[in-house]
Amino acid sequence: MTEYETTETLDVKGQNCPMPVVKTKQSIDGLTSGEVLEVLATDSGSMSDIAGWADSTPGVELVDQVEGDGLYTHYVRKTE
Amino acid sequence: MSTETPNAGGTEGEEPSRAELAARVGELEDRLADFEADTADDNPKMSIIATKGTLDMAYPPLILASTAAAFGYEVTVFHTFWGLDILHEEKSKSLQLSSVGNPSMPVPNVIGALPGMDRMTTRMMEKQIADNDTATIEELIDTSLDMGVEFQACQMTIDLMDYDEDDFFDGVTTGVGAATAIQDMAEADIQLLV
Numbered sequence: 327m328t329e330y331e332t333t334e335t336l337d338v339k340g341q342n343c344p345m346p347v348v349k350t351k352q353s354i355d356g357l358t359s360g361e362v363l364e365v366l367a368t369d370s371g372s373m374s375d376i377a378g379w380a381d382s383t384p385g386v387e388l389v390d391q392v393e394g395d396g397l398y399t400h401y402v403r404k405t406e
Numbered sequence: 407m408s409t410e411t412p413n414a415g416g417t418e419g420e421e422p423s424r425a426e427l428a429a430r431v432g433e434l435e436d437r438l439a440d441f442e443a444d445t446a447d448d449n450p451k452m453s454i455i456a457t458k459g460t461l462d463m464a465y466p467p468l469i470l471a472s473t474a475a476a477f478g479y480e481v482t483v484f485h486t487f488w489g490l491d492i493l494h495e496e497k498s499k500s501l502q503l504s505s506v507g508n509p510s511m512p513v514p515n516v517i518g519a520l521p522g523m524d525r526m527t528t529r530m531m532e533k534q535i536a537d538n539d540t541a542t543i544e545e546l547i548d549t550s551l552d553m554g555v556e557f558q559a560c561q562m563t564i565d566l567m568d569y570d571e572d573d574f575f576d577g578v579t580t581g582v583g584a585a586t587a588i589q590d591m592a593e594a595d596i597q598l599l600v
Contacts, residue, residue: 340539341539341541342538342539342540342541343469344469344472344473344476344541344546345541345549347473347476348472348473348475348476348549348553350476351475351476351477351553352476352552352553379473379476379477382477383476383477383478384478385478
């Protein structure tokens with residue numbers, strides 16, 4: 327189903343703004359270029375927040391977002 | 407009338423020629439490229455002035471600071487007056503919510519002014535924060551410091567409140583004043599007073 331391989335998974339279930347974005351950034355910093363981070367969140371605001379963050383932040387790219395059963399899963403690639 | 411003017415072309419010599427316009431565009435493109443080259447390497451900057459020390463007003467500067475840091479901003483938060491309490495290791499644990507003068511409070515001002523009401527509304531909010539798994543003030547400060555946010559404690563207010571420089575969280579910058587804040591604001595892409 328996915329055309330990308332997840333390198334690492336970040337679990338921020340239960341956490342709210344601003345933590346999903348902030349912890350995603352901290353986890354991405356630990357990856358190398360080309361690797362994809364999977365973020366598991368229950369904060370519905372994370373859909374807009376992580377998309378907006380990835381759009382405005384150099385060096386990251388939003389690959390995919392999946393929503394279902396109260397879980398919001400984000401895939402972010404480090405690009406530089 | 408006015409729609410005929412561009413087509414008339416009867417005023418040659420006064421209007422710039424196509425070649426002149428092209429030269430001007432080229433010149434502007436060069437200047438834009440120089441400008442972009444000058445600014446491209448610099449991270450964007452954000453400057454926040456935090457002046458409030460109630461539990462509710464402690465959150466916005468910390469949430470915005472940590473989020474901006476995640477966006478790659480270099481963030482400074484200058485804490486002055488009651489905003490100092492957010493950085494005060496002891497006082498930050500007991501920030502209060504005022505039940506008077508806040509129209510969003512569930513109690514009328516006349517009730518909110520009764521003894522013990524502030525403590526009650528503060529407890530209610532602390533419980534909501536815990537139930538909702540909202541980050542605590544200390545977590546937000548720790549995370550922000552980890553991400554390189556610079557917290558500054560206004561020296562004049564430290565002296566005014568009779569605080570000690572050791573009262574603040576490790577990593578907080580002291581010995582700074584309004585001029586430092588102005589300098590940060592002047593260089594910042596985003597400036598906020600909270």
